[in-house]
Amino acid sequence: MSPSTSHISAQLRQLIYYHLDNNLIRNALFLAGRLHAYEPRASEASFLLALCYLQNGQVKAAWESSRNFGSRGTHLGCSYVYAQACLDLGKYIDGINALERSKALWTSKTHWNKHSETRRQHLPDAAAVLCLQGKLWHAHKELNKAVECYVEALKLNPFMWDAFLGLCETGVNVRVPNIYKMSSELFTLISSSLQDDAESPIDKPAPSSGPLQKQTNANPSLDPFTSATSRADSLTTHGSSALWEKLNGSTVSVASTGGSTHIIHEGAETPGEQSSESDDPRLVNGTGGAEVSWEPPLAPTRKNRTIQTIGGDHAMDPPPKMKPTGIRPRTRTKTDADEHATAQADKDGTTGPRIGDRKRTVSGQVAHPTGPHPTEPGAPQRRSVRLFNQIKPTTSKFSGTALGVKDSRELKKLRATGTKGRSATSTNVGRVVSGNNRKHIGEVHDGDNREYRTTSLPMQNGVHHASSKGAAIERSKSIEALSWLLELFSKLASGHFAMTRYKCTDAIQLFNSLSQGQRDTPWVLAQIGRAYYEQAMYSDAEKYFVRVRAMAPSRVEDMEIYSTILWHLKNDVEMAYLAHELMEVDRLSPQAWVAVGNSFSHQRDHDQALKCFKRATQLDAHFAYGFTLQGHEFVANEEYDKALEAYRQGVNADSRHYNAWYGLGTVYDKMGKLDFAEQHFRNAANINPTNAVLICCIGLVLEKMNNPKAALVQYGRACSLAPHSVLARFRKARALMKLQELKLALGELKVLKDMAPDEANVHYLLGKLYKMLHDKGNAIKHFTTALNLDPKAAQYIKDAMESLDDEEEDEDDMA
16 A cells, blocks of 8 residues: 555655754755655645755755746745745846735735744745845835835834844835834734634644544643543543443433433533543533533442442541431432332342342342333433442431531531542542432432532632633733833844934944843944944944954954954054954955955055955945945056946945945046036935035035035034044134134134144144234244154145245335
8 A cells, every 4th residue: 555645745844844944954955856856746845945945055946946836926935935036146026026926825924923942834924025025126226115015024023123124224214113112913913922822733632533522622731620640531431322321320310409400411421430521510412512511420420439438548537427317307208218128128138129120130230121210211220229238328317417407518528628639529429329319319419519519610710710810921921021122122223223324423322222231242342333433433443343353253244344444543463363364264255355455455455455355246246345445446546437437336236335425426526527526425425424524525525616615614514523523623724714714713723733733734734824824933833843743745844934934025025
């Protein structure tokens, strides 16, 4: 007999997921090949094969494997893998169309909070698909559609960090607190997730063929009234109607007291074999499945308990013995007296008439069964007859106290304390039942019904109340944890968003507001280092990147910034050491090649630096900083056309890379195309409005265009943005001198002299200012200081000093 096809494919899929989860990609790929060969037309097989190819880095193979079902949108997994491969291969529209065609398969799915150690969702939900769709639109330069997809993804899953990063990269304005807040949708999602956890199929037992299959309580392990032993017993005895009739004595048992009737159908009770399943009030009819609520077990169970008591297997002391008495209670009936007389005759060995003239064999069985009892059709012989062969009867006192007040109170006491052990409860009830006729049994049992409802029902309600209280506590803790995570993500996202808008001071404050454990992580420290770098505070930035290197020596992200910081600090040794370490970590990373190129650039070996930067962009065509550094090297070699091409490639890779816009403006400025230079500098300043250098560049172009007033406005803005910027204040003073605002210029230069006392240009400008103020002594003083600080500029300084003497001679001649 050949094995089942579905079972073979299911086993292969299980093995594939096992190897994928354990990062055994090659094994998973091999098994996926076997599954695809076994089911070449199955979409699931194509999906798993494509997924394994994608995780193994074989993007083209993943695209080919998933194209059939993925491009048509008939299988969500295939469409998702196909779209991911299209993103890597540059086929953006194909990927977008595939996701759109499969929209009906993912649009209503949300299960980001349903993944754990014991369960998984192997297909993506709407948030994941929308994030991928946003990346495809973003790569296709359709920023508006990309923003829409990112926003929808974050609405469904605020922890979709990729979507938030993409949203920041588009340049749109984002209100971060509105993303990371506890909304009604999140609250509902968490509540439903907890409910699903409580009803998880992992906890449900496999369905059985017996009546327990229809029980309302699908998780017996959560039932406080059951145990493992009782569940095992009930599975084997619950549905046996023949055994039930033999032990219970009838197929239908009627117990009435005070006009109330309780009917227990066949199969509705667990047979009396001391199974604690009989205490479960949620009992099901074995034939019709109708539920009989809150009915305790009847006499047969209690008779078994009597036998246990006789055997002496009891956890509590027996109740006090009662003396026989001849006083009959008023509640005794004629039937009771007849049955008692019959039992007494059997004990004495007489052959008096039995009920229905039944004869028994030596073993005690009915030799010739008579017709059914008039009140109980089809009832077999009572076991109480056999019990009286072993128990000495107590004629009237025993039956009387069964309904009496004193012993009834004692019974309630024993039942209450007997809940600790199963045999304790069964013993007391058995002592009451034995020796009574069936009608009397019904009366006593109805009393037990009332007893059950007043003791067991509140117990179960208490358990349910505790369970609901526990669920409420669990929900409260989950909501509290989710709120904490949202607050953490809000701070991280706010800091990153401030960095993308180059609000460096705000970003530093936000990152520093994190807890120490979250702040002292490589990603956060690198972000703080970048913030100081953007403010040209290179020494402070270096400190943070040193901590990042010590904490994560194998980290390559952001190391291109660290290398540039070392370039500005002119730290050749550290720069070379960093380049060697990054090459050892990952020689195929663009950051490593940028570090090597910066090292060559600082040694003024521009050709070697260019080769390294080109290698970086070959490894990652979207690495905009690599193109920008190429442009800088071309400018150093005065190859302006090549520099323009490199900067344009940088802008094409990242339209918000302000360094490339700045490079374009610099090249146009050197080429004398001031209008183009101003335009590109303004583009860069719009992206990074807090960079004082970009503002100064705009002012410098305006100054060259003979517009000193507009230039002064830009310089004043730069000084307000960076009060400690020497360049901004220097150019502001120079613009004031051109506008003949000499006193204001003098004030700026005095401040500048204190800020940079060793700067030759500052002293040279002071000398010119004092010359315009006809202060020859101070002018000569500052010219001399500038000459000592920069001997290379001696010719310019000497010319200024000679002009000062010429002016003095002219004044003497005029006098």
